[in-house]
Amino acid sequence: MMTAPRRKTPPLLAISMGDPAGVGPEVILKAGSALAKRRGAPSIAVVGDLSAMRATAARLRDVPAPCEWHPDEPPIRLTKGLGVLSISNLSARAIRPAHPTVEGGGAAYDYIVTGARMAISGEVDALVTAPISKDWMNRAGHHFPGHSELLAEMSRTRLWRMMFAGGELTIALVTAHIGFAKVASALKQRNVLDTIRLLSTHLRGALGVAQPRIAVLGLNPHAGESGMFGDEEIRVIAPAIRRANREGIDAYGPLAPDTAFIRKAGAFSFDAAVAMYHDQGLIALKTLEFDRAVNITIGLPFVRTSPDHGTAFDIAGKGIANPSSMIAAIEYAWRAAIGREKIARRAAA
Structure with missing residues (x-):
């Protein structure tokens, strides 16, 4: 699946879909809709489950249509749709909103791992992670306190x-x-x-x-x-x-x-x-910034951001999830990726 690193303009961001029973798919789609209206917006590739993204899109209005994408293809512009690298084929039970499962918790782990490998290899310029349930990921056999600890282990990062x-x-x-x-x-x-x-x-x-x-x-x-x-x-x-x-x-x-x-x-x-x-x-x-705060893991060899909220199983599937923090996480990753690229160019000059 992996390809050689290539220069990407504008930045290409991977977004791990998060727990399929949570609000991750919804806030990703809503964020994609908001960003599609902006000039020079980053390209986005969702690492997740195409069926889950399509089922969520069917419940929402005016969001990009999820379509299958592969890393050896050009990024899909948000005005044309939302590219999904589909690495799972989840059951209907696992993609039912507000009803988390071990199957979904295991898939959420796989989405993170695939997105991190893409970021480490240079296939994407940053990784944005949608919310996971640490409880259900642990029930699926993946014993990490959260995203940061998993990403640090994968990238062999001691200090973060x-x-x-x-x-x-x-x-x-x-x-x-x-x-x-x-x-x-x-x-x-x-x-x-x-x-x-x-x-x-x-x-x-x-x-x-x-x-x-x-x-x-x-x-x-x-x-x-x-x-x-x-x-x-x-x-x-x-x-x-x-x-x-x-x-x-x-x-x-x-x-x-x-x-x-x-x-x-x-x-x-x-x-x-x-x-x-x-x-x-x-x-x-x-208190100041609940709807727009972003979680960033600093010290990793790649940019990683996340919305500063959880899976919100209690409102998943109702169409009322606020995408502001996901939009902010994408925007922060976008700026940070550009900043790192400028530093790299100056170092190489």
């Missing part, structure tokens, strides 16, 4: 982080899916510094921010109040910031978490922030 971006706020996490009681012991100078480095590199390379200004949050109330409420700021976070500064990274803090996201003159004073744990950063981000 979860990042979330919206129109106003961008956050990278030092720790992610661990219990709060374990956060303090998990914080080390090295992983705080690595997060700052990865975030700076991503902002420079993918988004073209020449000198990113990065705010770094503390862990404790009032950023520890000089050690009164905890010393992680003194022992771990501040030394990591100083090391980043010596490397030429414009990072500052540790900031008191309860005031770090106060806007001045209607805007934040930084390009992105580093949060010590999941909810510390994501409560602020999701």
